[in-house]
Amino acid sequence: MAAVEIPRSEQAFLEYVQAGGQVETTDWMPDDYRAKLVKFIEMHGNSELMGVLPEREWILRAPTLQRKLALTAKVQDEVGHAQLIYRVVEDLGKPREQCLADLISGKAKFHNVFHYPTKTWGDVGVIAWLVDAAAIISQKALLKCSYAPYARIMKKICWEESFHILHGRDVILAMVTGTPEQFELVQEALNRWWGPLMQFHGNPIPREEDPMFIWRIKSQGNEEARQGFLDGYVPQIWELGLTVPDPKLRKRDDGVWEYTEPDWAELKHVVTGHGPRTADRLAFRARFLEQEQWVRDAVLAA
Amino acid sequence: MGARRSLGGLMIYEVFRQDRKGQPFEHAGSVVAPDAEFAEAWAREQYGRRGESVALWLVPRDAVHVVADWADEFDLKYRRVDGYSIKARLKEARERAGTAGAG
Numbered sequence: 001m002a003a004v005e006i007p008r009s010e011q012a013f014l015e016y017v018q019a020g021g022q023v024e025t026t027d028w029m030p031d032d033y034r035a036k037l038v039k040f041i042e043m044h045g046n047s048e049l050m051g052v053l054p055e056r057e058w059i060l061r062a063p064t065l066q067r068k069l070a071l072t073a074k075v076q077d078e079v080g081h082a083q084l085i086y087r088v089v090e091d092l093g094k095p096r097e098q099c100l101a102d103l104i105s106g107k108a109k110f111h112n113v114f115h116y117p118t119k120t121w122g123d124v125g126v127i128a129w130l131v132d133a134a135a136i137i138s139q140k141a142l143l144k145c146s147y148a149p150y151a152r153i154m155k156k157i158c159w160e161e162s163f164h165i166l167h168g169r170d171v172i173l174a175m176v177t178g179t180p181e182q183f184e185l186v187q188e189a190l191n192r193w194w195g196p197l198m199q200f201h202g203n204p205i206p207r208e209e210d211p212m213f214i215w216r217i218k219s220q221g222n223e224e225a226r227q228g229f230l231d232g233y234v235p236q237i238w239e240l241g242l243t244v245p246d247p248k249l250r251k252r253d254d255g256v257w258e259y260t261e262p263d264w265a266e267l268k269h270v271v272t273g274h275g276p277r278t279a280d281r282l283a284f285r286a287r288f289l290e291q292e293q294w295v296r297d298a299v300l301a302a
Numbered sequence: 303m304g305a306r307r308s309l310g311g312l313m314i315y316e317v318f319r320q321d322r323k324g325q326p327f328e329h330a331g332s333v334v335a336p337d338a339e340f341a342e343a344w345a346r347e348q349y350g351r352r353g354e355s356v357a358l359w360l361v362p363r364d365a366v367h368v369v370a371d372w373a374d375e376f377d378l379k380y381r382r383v384d385g386y387s388i389k390a391r392l393k394e395a396r397e398r399a400g401t402a403g404a405g
Contacts, residue, residue: 083333083344084348152329153330156349299335300310
């Protein structure tokens with residue numbers, strides 16, 4: 001095989017990644033590509049790190065020892081993902097300390113679903129099952145990312161997410177086969193989470209206009225991801241006797257799901273730092289970062 | 303790559319993991335740590351806590367000597383299959399032997 005030359009002009013580089021080409025940390029890349037990578041991957045890292053907080057709140061309240069352990073393991077997995085992802089961002093030129101500072105100051109974003117409260121154990125089940133399901137649909141589309149180091153760590157991340165979905169489904173199944181009150185907790189949680197879940201994959205801009213698709217950072221469009229989510233999970237929700245709180249939801253004969261337009265204003269409001277739990281959770285992160293400074297100092301002094 | 307300087311005493315270790323005995327080691331990511339002992343602790347957690355790896359290699363990034371330029375100035379294609387185009391000559395040889403079209 002002859003050497004694969006990474007083209008050193010923006011246009012040729014674009015054609016290279018659009019043809020399925022991948023790049024490594026040490027390869028030349030256009031500034032815009034690097035900036036888009038940092039933005040996208042950093043938000044993913046932030047979301048993993050912030051995503052553990054809604055569930056962490058339930059470790060002590062989980063109904064059995066087994067559930068406490070499983071939830072703790074899930075939290076460890078997600079923090080581990082954040083670690084791996086921030087390493088990729090660091091290699092692209094943005095230090096982890098800077099990522100954390102930008103997260104805490106509100107300059108950097110994290111996924112909409114992690115700005116909401118976890119009201120009951122039903123919410124924990126819905127998060128672990130459906131939020132993780134929505135996330136894995138996005139993450140599987142990153143296995144082919146044009147930036148190879150990110151694609152490689154995504155293998156491990158997707159593998160671990162598959163445990164989480166199973167764990168969530170198990171929590172939900174235990175509740176829907178339990179008392180009527182338990183079933184109701186799941187239905188209420190689904191009602192609360194459906195809006196944010198439908199917003200999760202973002203507005204339906206055509207993928208050809210989405211910079212993250214143009215650079216082949218992700219390999220599917222937003223609407224494609226949402227359709228994948230609906231197709232995979234609505235039948236699973238229905239078969240449990242649960243109701244999806246959208247009267248317009250239906251699968252057309254051509255296979256496309258119709259649904260009520262998600263509340264894009266809410267999405268924008270929430271991810272720009274105005275979610276119901278945004279301030280609390282960022283304050284928690286800031287406090288822990290400060291509290292754990294001595295660990296970093298001790299490690300560096302070792 | 304100046305990893306030591308840029309990370310204030312920390313080193314980047316590239317992690318290679320092996321799925322099963324006998325399989326090749328595959329690059330899986332990296333960890334950052336002050337020394338090999340800490341790197342091992344992080345890597346064990348990241349890549350082994352579910353028994354998914356039978357072995358790990360932790361390699362300081364500075365120790366990786368990368369070779370990625372494969373200029374072919376001397377036209378070495380005689381070492382490769384694309385260096386040989388036998389179609390025309392085979393046809394001629396078959397014609398001479400009177401076996402063309404026989405196969």
